[in-house]
Amino acid sequence: MKKYLAEFLGTAALVIIGCGAVAIGGYGSAFPLGVLPVALAFGLAVTAMAYGIGPVSGCHVNPAVTLAVWASGRMATSDLPGYIVAQCLGALVGAGILLFVLSGRAGGYDVATAGLGQNGWGEGYLGNYGVASAIVAEFVATFLFAVVILGATSPAGTTPVAGLAIGLTLAVLHLPFINVTGLSVNPARSLGPAVFVGGKALAQLWLFIVIPALAGICAGLLFKSKTLEA
Numbered sequence: 001m002k003k004y005l006a007e008f009l010g011t012a013a014l015v016i017i018g019c020g021a022v023a024i025g026g027y028g029s030a031f032p033l034g035v036l037p038v039a040l041a042f043g044l045a046v047t048a049m050a051y052g053i054g055p056v057s058g059c060h061v062n063p064a065v066t067l068a069v070w071a072s073g074r075m076a077t078s079d080l081p082g083y084i085v086a087q088c089l090g091a092l093v094g095a096g097i098l099l100f101v102l103s104g105r106a107g108g109y110d111v112a113t114a115g116l117g118q119n120g121w122g123e124g125y126l127g128n129y130g131v132a133s134a135i136v137a138e139f140v141a142t143f144l145f146a147v148v149i150l151g152a153t154s155p156a157g158t159t160p161v162a163g164l165a166i167g168l169t170l171a172v173l174h175l176p177f178i179n180v181t182g183l184s185v186n187p188a189r190s191l192g193p194a195v196f197v198g199g200k201a202l203a204q205l206w207l208f209i210v211i212p213a214l215a216g217i218c219a220g221l222l223f224k225s226k227t228l229e230a
Contacts, residue, residue, distance in 0.1 A: 004082045006053035008090040010061040013049055015094030015192045018042035019117030023098055028117065031126065035178050042183075043171025050163030058153070059163070062186040063087055064216035068146040071220025074155070084188075091192030099196050111197055118193035118201040119182040119208050127179035135211055137180040141173045142212040145185050146219035184208040185215075 021027050021041035027034035050059045060066045066083045069075045075083075095116055102109040102116075120126075121134035129137075148169045152162035159165070170185070177183045184190045190208035194201040 003057040004086040006057035007061060007083055007086040010049040010053045010059055011087040011090030011188050012094035014045045014061050015091050015189060016097055017045035019193055020098055022117035023102060035175060039171040039174030042174060043167040046170050047163050047167025050166060054163060061087060063188055064142050064186060064212035065146060065149055067213055068150060068216035068220040071217045072150055072223040087188040088191055091188035092195060095192030095196050112199060116193035116197050118197045119184040119190045120201055120204050121181050126182065129180045134181045134207055137177045138184060138211040139215045141177050141183060142185040142215035143219050145169055145173060146216045150219060150223045185212050187212055
């Protein structure tokens with residue numbers, strides 16, 4: 001249960017800090033200059049949690065990462081459901097906390113209009129990219145993210161700066177891809193805001209569940225086959 005609690009808290013923190021930079025910090029309305037603060041918010045949140053809860057659960061805070069670790073053979077199947085459920089619940093609680101804070105704004109807060117840092121694509125969303133671009137962006141970004149995580153936490157020897165490398169990778173991936181989908185690479189991170197925003201965000205949620213999950217599994221299988229293992 002300690003592992004699941006750690007994943008719950010870590011994922012909640014990721015949503016509060018990352019999506020909070022967009023919704024509360026206001027950097028989402030300042031793109032392209034706001035891309036860097038948002039990227040650092042997500043990346044450094046992962047870095048902080050890696051050192052905070054990493055020794056307890058490995059700090060996946062992301063179902064796609066959990067699937068990558070499982071597919072690589074480094075995680076028991078019995079742990080898989082608990083990790084993913086804890087991450088999704090953490091994301092929902094984190095998004096709920098954000099909405100509670102935002103509702104205290106003078107004049108109220110219309111979450112359906114102003115959003116909650118949710119992911120998406122298409123007309124009216126950031127760069128107006130189509131679904132094919134969204135699929136490729138999410139697959140490539142998640143795959144690269146999972147490769148860095150699996151490499152930095154190799155059984156051959158985890159580097160002391162693994163958490164920093166992983167967090168900076170997430171930050172860097174935001175720079176080219178945030179304009180396409182807001183960059184998810186994390187089904188739980190997408191689930192939390194989408195549930196509260198509803199509408200288009202909820203209708204498009206399937207992509208941010210399916211594509212990162214597939215990319216994570218592909219990365220894990222490469223490591224299991226020793227293709228990328230040191």
